[in-house]
Amino acid sequence: MRFSARALPCCHRSWAHDGRCVYLHGYERSFELEFACAELDPATGFVIDFSALKGVRARLAEQFDHTTLVAEDDPELPLFRTLAERGIVDLRVMRHTGMEGAAVWVLAEASRLVEEATGGRVWVSRVEARESRKNAVVLTASPGGR
Numbered sequence: 001m002r003f004s005a006r007a008l009p010c011c012h013r014s015w016a017h018d019g020r021c022v023y024l025h026g027y028e029r030s031f032e033l034e035f036a037c038a039e040l041d042p043a044t045g046f047v048i049d050f051s052a053l054k055g056v057r058a059r060l061a062e063q064f065d066h067t068t069l070v071a072e073d074d075p076e077l078p079l080f081r082t083l084a085e086r087g088i089v090d091l092r093v094m095r096h097t098g099m100e101g102a103a104v105w106v107l108a109e110a111s112r113l114v115e116e117a118t119g120g121r122v123w124v125s126r127v128e129a130r131e132s133r134k135n136a137v138v139l140t141a142s143p144g145g146r
């Protein structure tokens with residue numbers, strides 16, 4: 001089963017990059033997720049009810065809609081915290097801010113929510129994190145999120 005969340009505008013920088021990605025830059029990020037199960041819901045025959053994915057959509061929007069993503073080890077994190085306190089950025093601190101980091105974050109969060117919703121029957125089997133027509137990262141996972 002497939003689900004997508006599109007056009008979430010956010011900005012980030014990759015502080016350790018040796019090129020221009022060290023500067024704040026932004027995209028409309030999009031995410032496509034696939035869900036798998038060993039057994040369909042016996043009552044409905046669904047993998048998972050589409051409406052049960054509203055929580056995943058909301059979580060993605062909370063993280064990536066009009067936010068500024070900063071790495072937890074960014075040396076300028078205190079400055080970004082000051083900007084957040086002053087209402088200039090809506091800060092989200094992540095392990096890694098690029099598309100691999102986004103894919104890992106989405107896999108972990110969506111897996112947690114879907115596991116809660118289905119008692120572990122359903123898992124996230126694939127995440128595509130896209131920042132532009134050109135650039136995307138794909139992460140695949142087995143039951144248990146690995």
Ligand SMILES: Nc1nc2c(c(=O)[nH]1)N=C([C@H](O)[C@H](O)COP(=O)(O)OP(=O)(O)OP(=O)(O)O)CN2
Pocket residue numbers: 014021097098099100131134135
């Ligand atoms: N594997 C990854 N590589 C890069 C990432 C990433 O998240 N994962 N991110 C960046 C930059 O932050 C940026 O998002 C893309 O950089 P850009 O220089 O625009 O990339 P392109 O080469 O596609 O752009 P051109 O304008 O065609 O040079 C970089 N790499």
